[in-house]
Amino acid sequence: MKRPLNKPRIMGMLSALAVVTYVFVSLVVVSPNTPVRAAVFSVASPYYTQKWNVFAPSIMKVNTDFSFQAQWRDANGSLVKSEWVNITDIEQGNSLGNWATSRIHKQSLNAMGAYQGRYNKLTAAQKKIARDTFIERSGNGFQPIGNSELIQKLVDAGNNRSSVISFLRYDYMMMRYATIFATAYFGEDIERVRWKAERTRANDFEHRFDAEQQFKLSDLVFGWRQSNVTIDGAVVNEYAGVIERNGGKQ
Amino acid sequence: MTVKKYLATSINSAAQGSSTSSDSSWASRQIDRFVAWATGAYRATRSFSLLRIIYAVGMLLFLIPSYGDRAYLWGFASTWLEPEIKRRGYPFFIEKMFPKDNTFVFDLSYWSLIVLVLLFLVGYKTRFVTPVMLLFWIGLQSNSMLVTNGGDTIFRITLSFLIFANLSKHWSVDAWLQKRRGHRKSYTQKHFPVPLWLGAGLHNTALMLCCYQIMLVYVNSGIFKLMGKEWLEGSALYYSLNLDAFQVVPLLSELAWQITPAVLVATWVSIYFQLLFPVLLLWKYTRYLSLVLLLGMHVGIGFFMGLWSFSLAMIALDMLFVRDSSWExxxxxxxxxxxxxxxxxxxxxxxxxxxxxxxxxxxxxxxxGSSSTASE
Incomplete structure (x- = not known):
């Protein structure tokens, strides 16, 4: 005899259905890219997006800091070039010895990581363009290369438009981040910025007790970008406060 | 048949290994057992109450140390992130909870979130506080994609399940108020009574989803580790201890990686106990062994790498595998x-x-009788 459906039984079925649905959705979300994943991801995103491969399969071995350099005009109208300033060092100024540290220690580190991730999706020819300046002459002065011209130049070198757009979007963000930071740091009207991924790494496990440093990694330096950002005074003050709270200027 | 009678029959038949009707199949009996388990009582109430406290501590460790930098990380000084933020697809009302163009409302929301987490910690009006706190939590996270870690993701995902769970049966103001009230019903209990099968059904569904979520984290992470050369050769921990961003006290990290057997054992334990976690749960002794080892691993991650919110989230979810009777x-x-x-x-x-x-x-x-069978 079939057991009649009643409220607890219906609840039990709904409960099982909820679990099975989430198991399916989550497994698809963490699985490699497939057409099914794209469809499920669009529904699950952004609430149930997740990835659990931060330290695997390849463990992170390289420390990547975000450093910038800036240019501004002095009283005579000549361009002044600054020293390199390491934002990551400043943001991590208070995290040493602190088990309950502000999330600030992750910001520039993750920004540079994401930027490098997009840079790595470009072809070798596109990477060369990306490392070059995005500024061109205009009459007696300079101006940023126009968006459409820049996109076309990069697409011509690799034919992967979505990777190009994705990289340029982040490049624009990095320009704004570095410009605001430089304005607060130097107290000048910043005209250009450029940045680099400053990389260091520990010796391999086999050479962990060697006194000699095994790797001398070269920095990944990007070209100059025109600082076309309108910055609110309150934002500059906030950045100046961050620099002050984290140990001041280097 | 009333709900009570149905449950009594199901539990009885499950215990006796026989069915109420002679032609019931094995599958039907298993379904009965499942229905009885899922709707007959609130399970793991002590573990859930402990989870509430641990989650709140983890969230406060996120919010309070970052308070001074809130405008820089999520507020008016973080507008440079907008081109990426706008593409994440959060609904309009979520994006407006922590507005970057209104410092007063942003600060009010930040304070509200801290107060909500404190109420969650002490377990006051938890049924109401949990969903509201989740909304504010998502609202803040939607303002930046750069400063979150796996622990914050776990809070976001599991809190959406925990809305349906009873998190304040123990060690809470709610429990204290209920005890003080005695048999008298509260306004909500009087006017909106929730039958046991519904309340327990939702609560236990949240339990199953949370347990599944932590298994997913472990197994998924374990599979990835199994594909990594450094994990298999046992050196992965050495490299993670040498990353500047994860060195809270560099001297301690230096000391730790110099003990080679500890590096090898900790690396292998983290792969195999994560990978085999669902299997180890099946037997009581391996379950407790794996929980103790994973607890040690998470305390280590918090202590050496400073990832306390991740560690606390994982510890809290691990505890869900401890039954109420074991806590008693x-x-x-x-x-x-x-x-x-x-x-x-x-x-x-x-x-x-x-x-x-x-x-x-x-x-x-x-x-x-188990205290977990009591309804709210």
């Missing part, structure tokens, strides 16, 4: 040991024994 046994053991220790101490210093009996062994409660 552990509690009774602690009380008995404490009383015995006091008696010994008093006799040593020549005081008369405490005029109080030692709490009975848990077996004596065996048939007294």
């Amino acid at each position: 046994k552990a509690g009774n053991w602690v009380r008995r040991t404490n009383t015995k220790a006091k008696q010994i101490l008093r006799s040593e210093i020549g005081l008369p024994p405490v005029p109080r009996s030692i709490p009975p062994r848990p077996e004596q409660f065996a048939n007294a």
Whole structure:
């Protein structure tokens, strides 16, 4: 005899259905890219997006800091070039010895990581363009290369438009981040910025007790970008406060 | 058939291994057992209450140290992130909860979130506080994609399940108020009574989803680790201890990686206990062994790498695999040991024994019914 459906039984079925649905959705979300994943991801995103491969399969071995350099005009109208300033060092100024540290220690580190991730999706020819300046002459002065011209130049070198757009979007963000930071740091009207991924790494496990440093990694330096950002005074003050709270200027 | 009768019949038949009708199949009996388990009682209520406290501590460790940098990380000074933020697809009202163009409302929201987490910590009006806190939590996270870690993701995902769970049955203001009220019903209980099958059904669904979520994290992470050369050769921990961003006290990290056997064992334990976690749960002794080892691993991650919110989230979810009866046994053991220790101490210093009996062994409660079967 079939057991009649009643409220607890219906609840039990709904409960099982909820679990099975989430198991399916989550497994698809963490699985490699497939057409099914794209469809499920669009529904699950952004609430149930997740990835659990931060330290695997390849463990992170390289420390990547975000450093910038800036240019501004002095009283005579000549361009002044600054020293390199390491934002990551400043943001991590208070995290040493602190088990309950502000999330600030992750910001520039993750920004540079994401930027490098997009840079790595470009072809070798596109990477060369990306490392070059995005500024061109205009009459007696300079101006940023126009968006459409820049996109076309990069697409011509690799034919992967979505990777190009994705990289340029982040490049624009990095320009704004570095410009605001430089304005607060130097107290000048910043005209250009450029940045680099400053990389260091520990010796391999086999050479962990060697006194000699095994790797001398070269920095990944990007070209100059025109600082076309309108910055609110309150934002500059906030950045100046961050620099002050984290140990001041280097 | 009333719900109570149905549950009694199902539990009875499950216990006896027989069905109420002679032609019921094995599958039907299993379904009955599942229905009885899922809708008959609130499971793991102590673990859920502990999870509430641990989650709140983890969230406060996120919010309070970052308070001074809130405008820089999520507020008006973080507008440079907008081109990416706008593409994440959060609904309009979520994006407007922590507006970057209104400092007063942003600060009010930040304070509200801290207050909500404090209410969650003490377990006051938890049914109402949990969903509102989740909304504010998502609202803040939607303002930046750069400063979150796996722990924040776990909070976001599991809190959407925990809305349906009873998180304040123990160690909470809600429980204290309920106890003080005695048999009298609250306004909500009087006007919106929730039947046991519904309340327990939702609660236990949240339990299953949370347990599945942590298994997913472990197994998924374990599979990825199994594909990594450094994980297999046992050196991965050495590299992670050498990353500047994860060195809280560099001297401690330096000391830790110099103990080669510890590096090898900790690396392999983290792969195999994560990978085999669902299997290890099947037997009581391997379950407790894996929980203790994973607890140690997470304390280590918090201590050496400073990832406390991730560690606390994982520890809280691990605890869900400890049954209410096990917590009761552990509690009774602690009380008995404490009383015995006091008696010994008093006799040593020549005081008369405490005029109080030692709490009975848990077996004596065996048939007294589980506290987890009580409805709200």
